Amino acid sequence: MAGQNSHPGPADSGVSQPPAPYSDLRVVELADDPAGEALGKLMATAGAEVIKVELPEGAASRHIGPTAAGAREGDPDASLNFWFYNVSKRSVVIDYRTADGMARLRDLLHGADVVITGWRPSDWAALGITPDDLRTDSPQLIVANLSPFGLDGPWADLVSSDLVGLALGGPLNSCGYDDHSIPPIRPGGEQGYQLTASFGHLGVLLALLEREQTGHGQLVDVGMHDCLSVSAELANPYWFYPRVLVHRQTCRHAQPTATQPALFPTADDRYVYFALITAEQKPWQSLVAWMESKRLAADLTDPAYDDPAYRLAHFAHIQQIVEVFFLLQPAGDVYREGQQRGLPIGVLNAPEDLLLDEHLSARGFFVPVDDDAPGGPHLYPGAPIRFSALAAAPVMRAPRLGEHTAEVLGGTA
Amino acid sequence: MYADERRRPRPRRGPLAGIRVADFCWMGVGSVATRLLADFGAEVIKIEDRTRIDTPRKLPLYKGESARNFGEEVVGADPDKGGLFNNYCRNKLGVTINMRSAEGRRLAERLIAASSVVTENFAPGVMERWGLSYERIRELRPDVIYARMSGYGHSGPHASYRSYGPVVQAVSGLSYISGLPGREPSGWGLSYMDNQAAFYNSAAILMAIRRRAMTGEGTEIDVSAVETGIGLLGPVLLDVTVNGRVTRGDGYPTGNRLEHPHAAPHGIYAALGEDRWVAIAVFNDAEWQRFADAIGRPQWTRDERFATQQSRWANQDALDEHVAAWTVRRDRYEVTKLLQDAGVRAGAVQNAEDLNEADPQLEHRGVFFEMDHPVIGEARFEGVPIRFGQTSPDNWRSGPLLGEDNEFVFRDLLGIGADEYAELASTGVI
Numbered sequence: 144m145a146g147q148n149s150h151p152g153p154a155d156s157g158v159s160q161p162p163a164p165y166s167d168l169r170v171v172e173l174a175d176d177p178a179g180e181a182l183g184k185l186m187a188t189a190g191a192e193v194i195k196v197e198l199p200e201g202a203a204s205r206h207i208g209p210t211a212a213g214a215r216e217g218d219p220d221a222s223l224n225f226w227f228y229n230v231s232k233r234s235v236v237i238d239y240r241t242a243d244g245m246a247r248l249r250d251l252l253h254g255a256d257v258v259i260t261g262w263r264p265s266d267w268a269a270l271g272i273t274p275d276d277l278r279t280d281s282p283q284l285i286v287a288n289l290s291p292f293g294l295d296g297p298w299a300d301l302v303s304s305d306l307v308g309l310a311l312g313g314p315l316n317s318c319g320y321d322d323h324s325i326p327p328i329r330p331g332g333e334q335g336y337q338l339t340a341s342f343g344h345l346g347v348l349l350a351l352l353e354r355e356q357t358g359h360g361q362l363v364d365v366g367m368h369d370c371l372s373v374s375a376e377l378a379n380p381y382w383f384y385p386r387v388l389v390h391r392q393t394c395r396h397a398q399p400t401a402t403q404p405a406l407f408p409t410a411d412d413r414y415v416y417f418a419l420i421t422a423e424q425k426p427w428q429s430l431v432a433w434m435e436s437k438r439l440a441a442d443l444t445d446p447a448y449d450d451p452a453y454r455l456a457h458f459a460h461i462q463q464i465v466e467v468f469f470l471l472q473p474a475g476d477v478y479r480e481g482q483q484r485g486l487p488i489g490v491l492n493a494p495e496d497l498l499l500d501e502h503l504s505a506r507g508f509f510v511p512v513d514d515d516a517p518g519g520p521h522l523y524p525g526a527p528i529r530f531s532a533l534a535a536a537p538v539m540r541a542p543r544l545g546e547h548t549a550e551v552l553g554g555t556a
Numbered sequence: 557m558y559a560d561e562r563r564r565p566r567p568r569r570g571p572l573a574g575i576r577v578a579d580f581c582w583m584g585v586g587s588v589a590t591r592l593l594a595d596f597g598a599e600v601i602k603i604e605d606r607t608r609i610d611t612p613r614k615l616p617l618y619k620g621e622s623a624r625n626f627g628e629e630v631v632g633a634d635p636d637k638g639g640l641f642n643n644y645c646r647n648k649l650g651v652t653i654n655m656r657s658a659e660g661r662r663l664a665e666r667l668i669a670a671s672s673v674v675t676e677n678f679a680p681g682v683m684e685r686w687g688l689s690y691e692r693i694r695e696l697r698p699d700v701i702y703a704r705m706s707g708y709g710h711s712g713p714h715a716s717y718r719s720y721g722p723v724v725q726a727v728s729g730l731s732y733i734s735g736l737p738g739r740e741p742s743g744w745g746l747s748y749m750d751n752q753a754a755f756y757n758s759a760a761i762l763m764a765i766r767r768r769a770m771t772g773e774g775t776e777i778d779v780s781a782v783e784t785g786i787g788l789l790g791p792v793l794l795d796v797t798v799n800g801r802v803t804r805g806d807g808y809p810t811g812n813r814l815e816h817p818h819a820a821p822h823g824i825y826a827a828l829g830e831d832r833w834v835a836i837a838v839f840n841d842a843e844w845q846r847f848a849d850a851i852g853r854p855q856w857t858r859d860e861r862f863a864t865q866q867s868r869w870a871n872q873d874a875l876d877e878h879v880a881a882w883t884v885r886r887d888r889y890e891v892t893k894l895l896q897d898a899g900v901r902a903g904a905v906q907n908a909e910d911l912n913e914a915d916p917q918l919e920h921r922g923v924f925f926e927m928d929h930p931v932i933g934e935a936r937f938e939g940v941p942i943r944f945g946q947t948s949p950d951n952w953r954s955g956p957l958l959g960e961d962n963e964f965v966f967r968d969l970l971g972i973g974a975d976e977y978a979e980l981a982s983t984g985v986i
Binding site for chain 1: 571572584592596617618619620621622623624625626627639640643690708709711712713714715717718719720721722723724725726727728729730731732733734735736739740741742743744745746747748750751752755756758759760762763764765766767769770773774775776777778779780782783784786787788789790791792793794795796797798799800801802803804809811812815816817822823824825826831833834835836837839892896899900901902903904905906907908909910911912915916917918920921923924932935936937938939940941942943944945946947
């Protein structure tokens with residue numbers, strides 16, 4: 144139903160359903176790692192026609208688990224890893240390692256706005272092409288290359304992964320536990336790749352805007368290492384200004400020196416995140432009123448605590464009382480009541496908890512997708528960006544290997 | 557008007573040149589979202605309130621001073637010397653408006669009418685309290701793009717919940733999926749979602765600008781940071797929604813080890829020195845052979861438990877002990893080089909000093925750059941990590957002093973006369 148998104152041009156009456164943001168764009172995706180695939184997904188879920196060009200053996204991501212329950216071993220069409228990164232795309236098989244295949248690929252690029260690649264300089268050389276080369280016959284084309292270290296520099300041909308990228312790029316240095324005999328711990332969800340995809344997306348958008356003015360596409364060269372090196376929030380500014388390093392702490396900001404824990408266990412063996420800050424009067428009063436309403440404020444109602452200096456001097460004691468207060472209640476109650484009282488408390492949701500969240504349900508965030516797994520349709524995350532004047536593109540199941548080869552190449556042969 | 561004429565705004569270049577943004581954004585997440593627009597040519601006018609200045613101005617990241625944790629604000633500190641604000645607000649103009657006064661709100665409306673993008677990241681309801689609903693803003697500027705970002709989005713029962721990075725990370729599931737099995741989550745040591753939600757918001761604004769250029773129509777934008785975070789959870793989310801997996805009490809998450817694919821060794825290993833670490837990731841048998849060669853094929857690499865990718869993955873406790881015993885006597889960069897030379901994915905865990913002072917790749921790519929600042933002096937900045945064939949960022953000025961561009965914006969851009977301007981200043985409206 145990419146067709147149902149075809150955009151009304153300026154001459155259109157405009158009374159019909161509004162278009163999705165990218166309904167006018169055609170993207171060819173050659174990238175074979177999660178950074179490029181995630182960029183393709185960002186564009187596909189915003190309505191672009193994203194044609195994923197795969198070699199005959201299928202994208203590497205098809206061979207990574209988890210797999211849909213009941214699938215046969217090695218089924219390239221049952222990887223949930225593939226499904227996650229490739230919703231709303233079309234799959235075309237072209238063996239572009241052959242001269243014939245490369246010619247077909249070039250035909251396809253002729254009518255494309257963006258091509259997403261994920262190659263190091265040595266990978267480009269092995270294919271016998273360059274980014275400029277792809278643009279020779281297709282000057283409108285934007286070549287977005289998302290590679291581990293970018294297309295030049297002494298490390299450009301090194302190999303990487305999400306873990307290695309996060310290590311070299313710096314964010315990992317801020318993540319882990321108070322106990323520094325435990326190594327830094329990689330946060331979940333392949334964020335090194337997903338952050339690279341976000342920068343790739345911004346690069347493509349800027350190149351599209353530039354193209355509106357010049358008529359020409361250009362190379363967008365994004366290195367995961369560059370992206371991660373500017374994505375550890377306070378770590379660089381702490382080095383730029385007071386020239387100090389931050390040190391990792393359990394589930395809270397890495398800081399120059401240790402701070403109080405912010406993760407509190409609750410009665411149902413879950414956790415809430417709450418940074419206890421006693422300096423400000425209003426949140427302090429809200430907290431004590433809340434504790435008092437459960438008769439768990441202990442001595443914190445003592446007028447001596449009205450003085451921020453006294454609170455600071457007795458911080459450890461306050462922290463203990465608050466720990467007990469949270470430990471006696473279920474996490475969901477702490478979250479909702481704390482928030483209703485204006486305190487920025489977060490419950491640590493597990494993925495399965497999200498499906499029961501009343502707020503997400505009310506916003507219709509998860510959308511049913513008729514995928515290939517039994518018992519469907521299943522819920523997938525919907526668009527995190529909503530436009531009043533533009534439609535959300537429907538989330539379509541990830542394509543089977545080569546599912547659209549005949550349909551897409553039939554028109555270009 | 558400007559003590560240093562080099563601070564006077566000049567025409568900007570880049571794909572967003574000519575686009576004026578009335579920017580009500582604040583805090584890290586808001587400021588990062590509009591920084592990208594300013595970097596690429598938009599005239600971003602940051603609107604501040606002298607009685608409630610932006611938090612990054614107050615966080616004590618000061619040049620030439622000793623380390624303070626970011627909660628340890630210095631009462632009465634100069635708002636113009638905050639380093640974090642400088643990092644977030646370079647290339648933006650800065651004005652002050654007291655939005656609690658009727659005159660201030662009228663002035664803001666004049667600025668909005670002269671802009672084509674309005675951005676904000678307050679708690680839902682704040683802009684409405686100032687009368688600045690989408691409907692009103694459209695009256696002022698019919699093709700306006702009104703970009704609104706918040707923790708939970710502008711509808712739903714939790715829309716008014718308060719959040720910042722760590723809360724968003726908790727609620728979206730990103731904290732829970734990060735940590736060692738059987739322990740509390742280690743989550744995040746930074747406000748990762750302040751960055752990602754900001755980038756999604758930047759992207760949304762650019763998408764809307766592109767559409768407006770095609771159709772002439774503006775739009776309201778609603779970006780929810782929590783929903784952005786959920787979309788980033790990765791394939792485990794589909795394992796839950798498609799396969800019905802329950803991750804709680806399931807030996808999940810798995811720290812630095814992978815559930816999929818069955819890579820091993822895959823971890824962060826201690827290197828020589830205090831709190832020095834190196835990442836090693838071996839994804840298949842060919843990489844394993846290269847790894848074994850690179851480290852000189854010690855006896856243990858021939859252990860049958862480590863003969864195949866699957867058996868290595870199944871015996872990671874034993875495998876990791878051997879790998880760690882090898883790394884711990886070596887420098888983290890020596891390990892990196894040795895393994896990378898063999899085509900094995902490896903890399904030192906680098907801190908900010910390593911990145912800024914010794915990383916040859918970042919130096920080559922020019923990721924960091926310097927600009928002067930009237931109060932702070934020369935300072936470093938985190939550049940945009942995107943290299944274009946043609947386009948480049950227009951880094952024209954460091955972050956604005958509080959109210960630095962009041963006269964330029966209100967008098968030159970809005971055409972307010974000298975008397976009225978003096979009145980606005982003397983009555984505390986600006």
